[in-house]
Amino acid sequence: MKQPRRTFIRHSAILTGGVLIPRWSGAKSFGLPNQPLHLKSLKYGMIQAGNTVLEKFQLAKEAGFQGIELDWPNDLSTDEVLAAKAKTGLQIPGVINSVHWKQPLSDPDPAVRQACVDATIEGLKMCKKYGGTTVLVVPAVVNDQVRYDQAWDRSIPEIKKILPTAHETGVKIAIENVWNNFLLSPLEAARYIDAFDDNMIGWYMDVGNLVRYAWPDQWISILGKRILKVDIKGYSRKKQVDEGIWKGFEVEIGDDDCNWAAVNKALTAAGYAAGWGSAEVKGGDLNRLKDISHRMDDIFAR
Secondary structure, rough: OOOHHHHHHHHHHHHHOOOOOOOOOOOOOOOOOOOOEEEEEEHHHHHHHOOOOHHHHHHHHHHHOOEEEEEEEEOOOOOHHHHHHHHHOOOEEEEEEOOOOOOOOOOHHHHHHHHHHHHHHHHHHHHHHHHEEEEEOOOOOOOOOOOHHHHHHHHHHHHHHHHHHHHOOOEEEEOOOOOOOOOOOHHHHHHHOOOOOOOOOOEEHHHHHHOOOOOOOHHHHHHHHEEEEEOOOOOOOOHHHHHHOOOHHHHHHOOOOOHHHHHHHHHHHHHOOOOEEEEEEOEHHHHHHHHEEEEEEEEOOO
């Protein structure tokens, strides 16, 4: 699948008609530190109300979130972001490389690969300024132009160019499982991370992306300590079968086919310590964000 995940989020509001009625009226979080997932973040692009960076941060806080993840590169004023962070007390757990689909580390053209390397290096530096700990990276894209082995052999040397900056900044590279036709099993994913023999690279576990063809708790158990962060979204196998694979994402968190209790149990056994779960679903106004926040509270407690 070549469609970027962030593109899906931006357009999912068009795909899903109707108005969401929040199940809860309040926004208070009840995540507990003894739960593997107890800190809630969301993607900045999900906040579809508010005119300024500060207003968007304030809405996220009012909805019950503790953090916001930002794309990099972005067109936001760094000063405004840091001021909004300071005023609201929200954290920026990490940033997301926003060029790795158009300029993948597996591209046949070395110049294209270098562009992604450069963007990731800058992302690590910016993430440090933001106070975050990870930069999310899609490592490669396999398609009719790029073979699986080529994706492996090209991406690893490129990521090795980035690792010195990870050490300099203290910000880790987090490889995410997406629909890129690459690293399709947890054993292979673990082998890929271990090929670097470096503690500054790990895994960004996207639970919803796995439900179509796997069991997320199994991936978590196998990847174990390699897991740095967790993305949260639902997926419906019934919608996948009846309406198509992308329609599977048109389900609310907690009303999906993910066994969240098994996910939590596996994260606990794996020693997941970051605490963060980051929503990556259709966003909206304050009421919509409150609904997402409470749905996350619900699955965190299962």
